[in-house]
Amino acid sequence: KQKTGKPYGVGGVTWTYSANGLKVIDDARFTFFRDSVSLGVAREHGATCPVLEFGPDATFACDLVADAPAEAWLKEVGLEEGKFVCCIARLRKTPYWEVKPERKFDPETQAYNDKMKEHDIAPLREAVIAVVRQTPMKVLLCPEDATQMKVNKEMIYDKLPDDVKPRVVWRKDYWLTDFAQGVYNRSAGLFGNEQHSPIMCIGHGIPAVVCRFREQTSKGFMWKDVGLEDWLLDHDHDEPAQRLTPIVLSIINDPAAARARALKAKAVADARMKRMMDVLRGELGI
Numbered sequence: 001k002q003k004t005g006k007p008y009g010v011g012g013v014t015w016t017y018s019a020n021g022l023k024v025i026d027d028a029r030f031t032f033f034r035d036s037v038s039l040g041v042a043r044e045h046g047a048t049c050p051v052l053e054f055g056p057d058a059t060f061a062c063d064l065v066a067d068a069p070a071e072a073w074l075k076e077v078g079l080e081e082g083k084f085v086c087c088i089a090r091l092r093k094t095p096y097w098e099v100k101p102e103r104k105f106d107p108e109t110q111a112y113n114d115k116m117k118e119h120d121i122a123p124l125r126e127a128v129i130a131v132v133r134q135t136p137m138k139v140l141l142c143p144e145d146a147t148q149m150k151v152n153k154e155m156i157y158d159k160l161p162d163d164v165k166p167r168v169v170w171r172k173d174y175w176l177t178d179f180a181q182g183v184y185n186r187s188a189g190l191f192g193n194e195q196h197s198p199i200m201c202i203g204h205g206i207p208a209v210v211c212r213f214r215e216q217t218s219k220g221f222m223w224k225d226v227g228l229e230d231w232l233l234d235h236d237h238d239e240p241a242q243r244l245t246p247i248v249l250s251i252i253n254d255p256a257a258a259r260a261r262a263l264k265a266k267a268v269a270d271a272r273m274k275r276m277m278d279v280l281r282g283e284l285g286i
Contacts, residue, residue: 025049030279036225037218054225055276059196060203060269062181070182077169081186084138084169085252087128088192089121089151092215099146120213121155123233123240124192128156130245132164135252137188139168144194146174189251189258191244193235195219202226202265207251207258209233211240226265 025031026048032055033039039054074081091113096103128139141152149172157170175183181200184190189207190198195216198208210228212220213235223232231247233240251258 022047025052029283032276032279035218035220035222037221051279053275054222054272056222056226056269056272057196057199057219058273059199060266061273062177062200062203064178064181065185066176066178066182069179070186073179074183074186079138079140079169079186082188082255083136084140084187085131085248086140086142086184086187086190086192086197087124087152087156088142088144088148088190088194088197089124089155090144090148090193091151092116092120092213094145095147098150117151117155120193120211120235121151123211123235123244125156125159126241127191127245127248128168129160129164130249131252132167134249137167137252140171140183140187141168142171142180142183142197143174144180144197148194149174188255189248191248198223202228202262202269205259205263205266207231207262209244209247209251211235211244226268228261228265231261 022042022045025042028049030051030053031042031047031049032051032053033042034055034057036054039052042049042052093109093113095106095109095113097105128141131137131139141156143149143152149170153170153172157165157168160168177200180197181204184197184201184206185204187201187206189209190201191209191211192198193211193213195210195212198210201208209231210220210223211233220232220234223229233244233247
């Protein structure tokens, strides 16, 4: 990306490609893009690389799983395998100054997050309430980055009605990938504002719903590329406010169908990753 050249926008995201940027792609023997929107930008700008294709985020292949610690912790907090769903809230822009001492407080970012957080997280909170009141499931509020425990508590847990809170677990500590994967694998599904935790879920056949917004670039649109368009909601068009709760409830109420969809998406991602490795092996002659 550079600040020269012709801008291209879709889904509320704008890219600017320069001649030098395109040259990097054109000089490559193959280029795989993690979503079809990025792929479309390259094609729109006349990229001539011999192989231009969709290639999923490598997180779909995550095989780091800490089963024993996950099982022990779930028992400790009263969550049973298959009887809880996970929820992750995030702000529009990550407040890195909260976890990285070298980063200075940014008042503009804070103001923007404060402006958008109720809009972006209220649909998640309503879905949590519906899950508790309308199903036997519990809900786990968990993080993808170290700033999100605070967000989960402030914007969801602390605002829940008294009858809902007893069946909602707020994880107050951060966790590493293997621990998180062990927990996700024992859940009935996940929904929220993040991308990589849902990818981790689908990579193991666990249903996952993505609520994206433009600040996350085009990566959320990969959900369409693996066949999960119905599980992709766009906060910039207010869709989660109307659609998120019914989708989450449908996953809970028909777990077999939801799991089948997740496994079908996993198969698409697996096939595309195999394609990437086949191309690489061909170029390396192995």
